[in-house]
Amino acid sequence: MIATVSSCARRTLVLAVGLLAAAPQLASVAAAEKSTGTTMSGGSSMAHTTSTDSAMPASSSSAPSMAHMGSSGASHMSGMHSMSMGAMSMSVGSHTTNILPNWLAVIWTLVFIAIIAIHGRHVVESHGQRRIWHSGHVFMALGMAVMYAPASLDHFDIPAGFWSLAFANGAIAIVLWMMAQALSGRGANTLWLVMAFDLGAMAYMWSPTGFQAPITWLLVAYFAWQAVLWATDRMRRLDERTILGGAMSVTPEGALTASVAEPLICFKDLRVSMAAMTIGMAYMFAAMQLVMS
Secondary structure, eight states, X not given: OHHHHHHXXXXXXXXXXXXXXHHHHHHHHHHHHHHXXXXXXXXXXXXXXXXXXXXXXXGGGGHHHXXXXXXXXXXXXXXXXXXXXXXXXXXXXXXXXXXXXXXXXXXXXXXXXXXXXXXXXXXXXXXXXXXXXXXXXXXXXXXXXXXXXXXXTOOSOOOHHHHHHHHHHHHHHHHHHHHHHHHTTOOEXXXXXXXXXXXXXXXXXXXXXXXXXXXXXXXXXXXXXXXXXHHTXXXXXXXXXXXXXXXXXXXXXXOEEEOOOOOSSTTOOXXXXXXXXXXXXXXXXXXXXXXXX
């Protein structure tokens, strides 16, 4: 049963990634059709526009754009996660660009649901620290699925403060555990430090107090680079390193030994799922920053 669910999840993830790869072409086609429709309807409405412009105040021509920016900007500054994340758009002059349309938000939601299923299987099959580590990925994927889900799919209406506090507590708990490991002379896997940072980034993403552009763009670059490392399987090198510990000891037989951290990736193939998750996190940070700026 678990193998069947995992197989279906992997197929869904591959399908979703394929749709994401085709997303720019679909968006360009939709934009072209919209532009053609606007051009065709422009001639028939020219006379009406000319007659009404003389009777309207000059400032009314920019009212739709200002109204759009007002509703979007205010809702994001006061807690943007209470609204549909699939409705993100930004205004540039007289044009409005939808940087996260509903169809793209649905695709990303499906991607993270597939990641939840894949790493949920890893949780079931793993033990010890590896089980907790994979559980952290399930938790992050769940938060991202809720973040991307359009309002029509998200019926839970969980406050943004809950997610921010939960991810922050998770990051703090990992840091405290790593310090305890170091004080006791036992090493900690470097990937635990990566997860602590990622959970902190999730807390920042869900924070209702707004973003700082330099921090946000650094996070975009960080998660994009992490996606490359996962896709090329170079993150395994971190799995072989021990930080904050690894004390040397001598056995009763006189042999010198060193404690090493428990490996976390092991034989699991996390290239596709983790690369997809980190790309999704980078895209969300970029989209939210563009809207708020």
